[in-house]
Amino acid sequence: MNTENPSFNRRQTLWQAIQDGDKNWDMVIVGGGIIGAGILREAARRGLKALLVEQRDFAWGTSSRSSKMVHGGLRYIAQGDIRLTRHSLSERERLIVEAPGLIERMGYYFTLRKGQFPGRFLFSVLLSLYDALAGIRNHRYFNKAAVEKHFPGLNCQGLKGAVYYTDTVTDDARLVLRVLQSAIEAGGLAMNYVRADSLIREGGSVCGVRISDVEGGGQLEIRSKSVINATGAWADRLRNEINPEVRVRPLRGSHLVIPMHRLPVADALTLLHPVDKRPVFIFPWEGSTVIGTTDLDHKEDIDAEPGISVEELNYLLAVVEALFPEHGIGRDDVISSYSGVRPVICSDKSRDPSKERRDHAVWSDEGLVTVAGGKLTTFRLIALDAIAAATPNLGNLASREPTDTVFPEPRISAGGLNTADKKWAQRLIGRYGDCAKPLLYEASDAERRKIGSTEFCLAECRWAARNESVIHLDDLLLRRTRLGSLLERGGEALFPVLEEICEEELGWDGTRWQGEVARYRDIWHSHYYLPDDRA
Ligand SMILES: Cc1cc2nc3c(=O)[nH]c(=O)nc-3n(C[C@H](O)[C@H](O)[C@H](O)COP(=O)(O)OP(=O)(O)OC[C@H]3O[C@@H](n4cnc5c(N)ncnc54)[C@H](O)[C@@H]3O)c2cc1C
Structure with a gap:
């Protein structure tokens, strides 16, 4: 692993801080999709000391x-x-x-x-x-x-x-990132490429999780008053350590x-x-x-x-x-x-998939709260239900009911961004909140231009690489932006300019870049293109 990579170093600092800091967390949330992000936000706004871990990239799963x-x-x-x-x-x-x-x-x-x-x-x-x-x-x-x-x-x-x-x-991955941004601003901590390997149980109740850094190596035991399993399609896996029931279809x-x-x-x-x-x-x-x-x-x-x-x-x-x-x-x-x-x-596995209900469920097993099902749309309500289920372990902490909005009103308006395209300015504010301003101000004219028939620009790639925990090229092209899904051949025409951005912002040298391109091409051809190409 290239330790010159600034993004990697930032992760190491965060990991170190978790390792060295106060080990007593109020809440650990496993899963960095929309539900986990929503729960982190609710927890942080209540003043809980909360950590979210995602085994791959934020929003890598269904979200x-x-x-x-x-x-x-x-x-x-x-x-x-x-x-x-x-x-x-x-x-x-x-x-x-x-x-x-x-x-x-x-x-x-x-x-x-x-x-x-x-x-x-x-x-x-x-x-x-x-x-x-x-x-x-x-x-x-x-x-x-x-x-x-x-x-x-x-x-x-x-x-x-x-x-x-x-x-x-909407742009679902950006919705997750915006909720995470709001959670982090409220004091929450979130790390991608960190997996929850197993639960820690003492005296018949769950009191933490063992986590591992998938990229940098290393394992930690995290003690927490509450553990929330928001792993979506994986929800049965962690829950099955306590309860053998299979509920997710x-x-x-x-x-x-x-x-x-x-x-x-x-x-x-x-x-x-x-x-x-x-x-x-x-x-x-x-x-x-x-x-x-x-x-x-x-x-x-x-x-x-x-x-x-x-x-x-x-x-x-x-x-x-x-x-x-x-x-x-x-x-x-x-x-x-x-x-x-x-x-x-799952209600009945023989049932026509399209007839299955799309509601969510929350289960409590020995203090582990598992939440699954539901929709992108109702993430806030699902998060409130999860927090309510965790309340017995949190006492007064969780009952504080903040009344503010999901996304605090940005201090800037579309008119305050230095672009004549007000619709585009609003788009940037919707996605980045107040960060839309530095994103545009720090960008060169060339990087502010829209790419092809999309609304994305290279300034967003640079911003994401600099500020949004990008670890791999696929994070940048498939989730921070959606250029990999919107441009021919996964956006490979952008590779030369992205190589420069990744070198400047992430410290990737030529060898790292070639490795990232190979990884990205493999993922894109196998899972984001036509099925025959899989061979
Ligand atoms: C095809 C399709 C279309 C849909 N369309 C809509 C729609 O238009 N509108 C709508 O409202 N909803 C829609 N939905 C539903 C919605 O997308 C999902 O309900 C929602 O994204 C689920 O979010 P989640 O956070 O529960 O799961 P996920 O987004 O899958 O997040 C769970 C995360 O947990 C991580 N994880 C798993 N195990 C571990 C571990 N051990 N350690 C750390 N991390 C772990 C996974 O990597 C994953 O990223 C659609 C779903 C599908 C499949």
């Missing part, structure tokens, strides 16, 4: 591989789950207000064809309720001609029209990313898949078009990165072929793919 929607979930209301829908909608509305530029309202058109169920009337009833629960009134109906005009090239055979409603779109969902110019959509299109009538989405995201998702049991090793199968690829391409036959979209148009594993709470 960077979702459908990118902070949404109420129309299908939950259709399944009669009013409680989950209401909670999701109120969180959605709160986040739209608190983090504009990161969570943006988006229009959704659900196409209706002759003989399709539900039809216009039932949809209108559902959408009236959906809007009412959110306290808005955005839904309406568009006739065939209007839909045809809005989505040029759409197959209009049998089309009657579309019901329109709004939800949102890993369900895989995959997406395809297509260049916007090949499949231009101005809003999200929701339709029932021609084969199995499951709802699927085609939506604009970060200058590209995304198609998803699938829903099937994930039988592969959960420690390996998930990837799309040939069957899923064909299933998703079939949607576009049926819907936009004139576009002639095929596998050669796919820029990238991604797959995530839903940590769904």
Whole structure:
């Protein structure tokens, strides 16, 4: 390991501080996805001494591989789950207000064809309720001609029209990072590439975890009043040290990313898949078009990165072929793919995956609190439930109920950033909060330019390398930015300029860079591209 690497040295300093410092923690959170990040934030705001450890990169798990929607979930209301829908909608509305530029309202058109169920009337009833629960009134109906005009090239055979409603779109990995940033500002500590190996138990109760530094080596025993297992699809593993029950059903969902110019959509299109009538989405995201998702049991090793199968690829391409036959979209148009594993709470393994409930669950076993399931959207509520479950171990500490917002209001506004593009300025503030200002001010003109058809710029890469615990090239291209998913061939055209940035900010020499490129290419080809390439 290159000890000249400043980022690595920062980690070492942090690791050393944990090793040498006061060993008595109030809370250790295992898992650096949206749920772990949300819990760290709640804990830190209550003044708890809290540490989060993530075995890979922050958001490496499901939280960077979702459908990118902070949404109420129309299908939950259709399944009669009013409680989950209401909670999701109120969180959605709160986040739209608190983090504009990161969570943006988006229009959704659900196409209706002759003989399709539900039809216009039932949809209108559902959408009236959906809007009412959110306290808005955005839904309406568009006739065939209007839909045809809005989505040029759409197959209009049998089309009657579309019901329109709004939800949102986000960058899920950046949402995790923004929540972590907020948690760290409140005094929390978070380390990526640190694994919780096992629980420490004394007198029949959990009193800490053994952790290891996956990158630098070294192991530590951390004593803590409470331990929270927020490991998503891995939740059973840590819990099974105490309780053999298997409750998480890993369900895989995959997406395809297509260049916007090949499949231009101005809003999200929701339709029932021609084969199995499951709802699927085609939506604009970060200058590209995304198609998803699938829903099937994930039988592969959960420690390996998930990837799309040939069957899923064909299933998703079939949607576009049926819907936009004139576009002639095929596998050669796919820029990238991604797959995530839903940590769904299992009710009955024989049940159709799409019919499993998407609610979360919290279990307490000998003082270990395990939280799994749920959604990106409801992370704050899930975190509150986890904190409540840990309260018996924390006494008065956890009951302090801060009333502030998820994201403190930034001190800067879009008008205060030195760019004429106010929408872009808001985007940066949504993603980086107050750090958007130094990010832009410290950047050269060349690095402030948007890359290709994306909204990302090299200044964000430099900022992330300097400030956001980047350990590997894939952290930078797949999670701090999404350039690896949005640019041809995983963004390899940027390698020369990224090599310079990584040398300057991370101290990577030529050998380290070559190693990182080889690692990144392997990950990208095996898990973020087409399935045949895996060979
Ligand atoms: C295809 C798909 C689409 C989705 N779309 C949406 C959507 O549009 N909107 C929405 O609201 N929700 C959506 N979801 C659901 C949402 O993404 C998940 O519920 C959420 O991301 C789960 O977050 P998490 O923190 O529980 O898990 P994760 O994000 O998986 O985080 C758990 C982390 O724990 C780490 N970990 C595991 N074991 C250890 C250990 N021993 N030590 C340290 N770290 C460990 C893992 O590396 C992982 O990073 C979707 C899910 C999928 C799969």
